[in-house]
Amino acid sequence: MEVLWRTDHAMSVREVLADLTRDRDLAYTTVMTVLDRLSKKGRVTRELEGRAWFYRPAESRATLMAAEMLAALTGTPVQRREALREFAAGLADDDARVVLEVLTSKEAVS
Template sequence: MTRPLGTLEQSVMDRLWSWSQPVAVREVLEDLRRDRMLAYTTVMTVMDNLHRNGVLTPEKDGRAYVYRPAVTREQFTAVLMGDVLAGSANTTATFLHFLEQMPPAEVASLCAALDGHEKNAPDPTP
C-alpha cells in the first residue's frame, strides 16, 4: 500500500518530477531553501525515506548519490487512487461519486481515453 506524501516529501517530489535529470540532495536542498530553511540532513533523510518507499531511485555519482523518480507523478497518483478504491465497499459507487466532482470536460476526456483503451485491448474471446 502506498501512502500519501507528507508536505516536505511532496515538495521534494514536485521538484524531482519537474526536473529531467538526476539530482543530488544538495541541489534539492538549495531549491527548497528558497521557500524555507532546512538542514541538509533533513532533506537527505526525506529522500532516503522516499527511496526506501520505492518512489526515488539512487545512482552513484562519484562519491555522492543522485536521485531520480522511480515512478511518474501520474503512476504514483494512480497507485494512491487504486488504494483508496480498494478500501471502498463499493468501488463503482465510489468512483462515480469521484466523477461527479470532476469538471464535465475532464469526464469527457476520461471517457474518450477509456474508449481508446478498450479499442486497443486484446479481444478476450478465443
C-alpha cells in the same frame, strides 16, 4: 518529489536542498533523510557518483497519482462503484471527457 519531477536529470541532496530553501529553511540532513526514505520505499532511484548520491523519481507524477487513485478503490464492489460515482460526479467537464475517451478506447481494444 515535486523538485525531482520538475527536472529531467538526477539531483544531489545539495541541489534538492538549494531548490527547497528558496521557500523555507531546511537542514541538509533533513533532505538527505527524506530522500533516503523515499529511496527505500521505491519512490526514487539513486546512483552514487563519486561521494554523492543523485536522485530521480522512480515514476512520473501521473503514474504515482493513478496508483494512489486505484489504491483508494478498496472495499466491496458496491463500495467501489459508489466511490467511482462520487469521483465522476466531481469531475470537471474536460476531465470527464478524458475519462470517457480512455474508457471508449479501452472498450475498442477489448
